[in-house]
Amino acid sequence: MTQAVGPTRAYRRLSVEERRSQLLDAALNLFAHRAPEEVSLDDVAEAAGVSRPLVYRYFPGGKQQLYEAALRTAADELEQCFAEPQEGSLTQRLGRALDRYLAFVDEHDTGFSALLQGGSVIETSRTSAIVDGVRRAAAEHILAHMELPGPPGPRLRMTVRMWITSVEAASLIWLDEDKQPPLDELREWLVEQFIAHITATAGRDPQTAAMVRHALALETPEGPVGKLVRRVLPVAAEAVHLL
Amino acid sequence: MTQAVGPTRAYRRLSVEERRSQLLDAALNLFAHRAPEEVSLDDVAEAAGVSRPLVYRYFPGGKQQLYEAALRTAADELEQCFAEPQEGSLTQRLGRALDRYLAFVDEHDTGFSALLQGGSVIETSRTSAIVDGVRRAAAEHILAHMELPGPPGPRLRMTVRMWITSVEAASLIWLDEDKQPPLDELREWLVEQFIAHITATAGRDPQTAAMVRHALALETPEGPVGKLVRRVLPVAAEAVHLL
Numbered sequence: 400m401t402q403a404v405g406p407t408r409a410y411r412r413l414s415v416e417e418r419r420s421q422l423l424d425a426a427l428n429l430f431a432h433r434a435p436e437e438v439s440l441d442d443v444a445e446a447a448g449v450s451r452p453l454v455y456r457y458f459p460g461g462k463q464q465l466y467e468a469a470l471r472t473a474a475d476e477l478e479q480c481f482a483e484p485q486e487g488s489l490t491q492r493l494g495r496a497l498d499r500y501l502a503f504v505d506e507h508d509t510g511f512s513a514l515l516q517g518g519s520v521i522e523t524s525r526t527s528a529i530v531d532g533v534r535r536a537a538a539e540h541i542l543a544h545m546e547l548p549g550p551p552g553p554r555l556r557m558t559v560r561m562w563i564t565s566v567e568a569a570s571l572i573w574l575d576e577d578k579q580p581p582l583d584e585l586r587e588w589l590v591e592q593f594i595a596h597i598t599a600t601a602g603r604d605p606q607t608a609a610m611v612r613h614a615l616a617l618e619t620p621e622g623p624v625g626k627l628v629r630r631v632l633p634v635a636a637e638a639v640h641l642l
Numbered sequence: 643m644t645q646a647v648g649p650t651r652a653y654r655r656l657s658v659e660e661r662r663s664q665l666l667d668a669a670l671n672l673f674a675h676r677a678p679e680e681v682s683l684d685d686v687a688e689a690a691g692v693s694r695p696l697v698y699r700y701f702p703g704g705k706q707q708l709y710e711a712a713l714r715t716a717a718d719e720l721e722q723c724f725a726e727p728q729e730g731s732l733t734q735r736l737g738r739a740l741d742r743y744l745a746f747v748d749e750h751d752t753g754f755s756a757l758l759q760g761g762s763v764i765e766t767s768r769t770s771a772i773v774d775g776v777r778r779a780a781a782e783h784i785l786a787h788m789e790l791p792g793p794p795g796p797r798l799r800m801t802v803r804m805w806i807t808s809v810e811a812a813s814l815i816w817l818d819e820d821k822q823p824p825l826d827e828l829r830e831w832l833v834e835q836f837i838a839h840i841t842a843t844a845g846r847d848p849q850t851a852a853m854v855r856h857a858l859a860l861e862t863p864e865g866p867v868g869k870l871v872r873r874v875l876p877v878a879a880e881a882v883h884l885l
Contacts, residue, residue: 553819553822553823554823556815557812557815557816560811560815561808561811561812561835562808563811564807564808564810564811565804565805565807565808565811565839567807568803568804568806568807568808569800569804572799572800572803573800576796579796580796580797588797588842588843588846591842591845591846592804592839592842592843594842595838595839595841595842596808596835596838596839598838598874598877598878599831599834599835599837599838599870599874600831600835601874601877602834602870602873602874602877603831603834603873608876608877611877611880612877612880615880615881615884616880618881618884619884620883620884620885622884624881624884625881625884625885627842627845628878628881628884628885629884629885630845630846631841631842631844631845632885633851634841634844634845634851634854634855635841635871637854637855637858637859638858638861638867638868638871640863641858641861641862641863641865641867641868641871641872642863642868642871642872642875
């Protein structure tokens, strides 16, 4: 091929770290849009413009090792989604975190589904542990955003983890349903579900009730809680016979 | 052994269906409390009081086939949890369904975790499909309990599936945390989370709003919605500046 000079030069110039990172990028991009069993090492080599033996030199464990390394990279990115600066109201912070999370889901659609739906031929307890690590990290970030005076109790922790699971479920359904509703709407709805989750728990758990009271002080009528309250009020009014 | 006569007689008396069902019961009981990789065919044979070759005669595919058959039996039982008579308020029906579901979780603790947490050496796309079938069946049952005038729209479906996922997450955390809080409290809390989920969605979706209005008419002050409303009201009152 006439273009052989280009790749060869690039090949010589990259450092070990750069080459590794280039191979991972190529792999992640392939795993994002195809199921793991449909990606071969030849595909990765071709996408990165290198030879198959070179891929093996960097990942002697073959596809399983490459998949795990790509997954580790993706997991780091996902964990960072919830590492939001401690500024603004709780719902604003969650909204920004969800923006990044849902952008990731949108960008890595097939890979995201394959990863979470399990049953993949390549799934192992190690990849499950990586996914579980992302969930735990996200929960810790969200609990930190609550700025609690003491350590979070079991009910609050369980509530946050339940919400994270339902965000995952919603993401999978969203991918399954041709990405409907639009991302902005999905994000707002998921924030509303968070508000609903913690409000229900606040009825049972004094720590959650105190946190909700504290968080409400930072909310404005134009914010997510204000909008939700006004939209839900006409329906809730029908519960007046229960007081 | 002096007791050899007993099992031999039982052996002769059982029909093919009875024997199969006896082996499945023994397997399910073992898989309930140990991870699949820690159960051998010898264990199943011993628990059922039969020989290993007999187990193979009924399940020539060995442990994988036995595991799948046991899983299919468990899945049928789980699906039946939500097949509640169409009587009483929606929250009463859900409460009764959750009673059965959580009793199953309590009874099959280790097996339930192994099944849902994935990463098991024995997991295959077929076992994942069985688990997913249970989720879909539960969602259909719950939607049927809503007695909608037309087919359920995407938002209501997504809300129900999000709640089912968060019930699973709560069940796993509950098992992980030495079955705390007590079952009754967990059940009530999960019903409250359901009310919260659909109320938040009612703010965005006219079909859900109409269903909630209809469901509220059947609620009493002593029921789950009445209790939740009265407990949450003092916290919600702090949102008055958002109106």
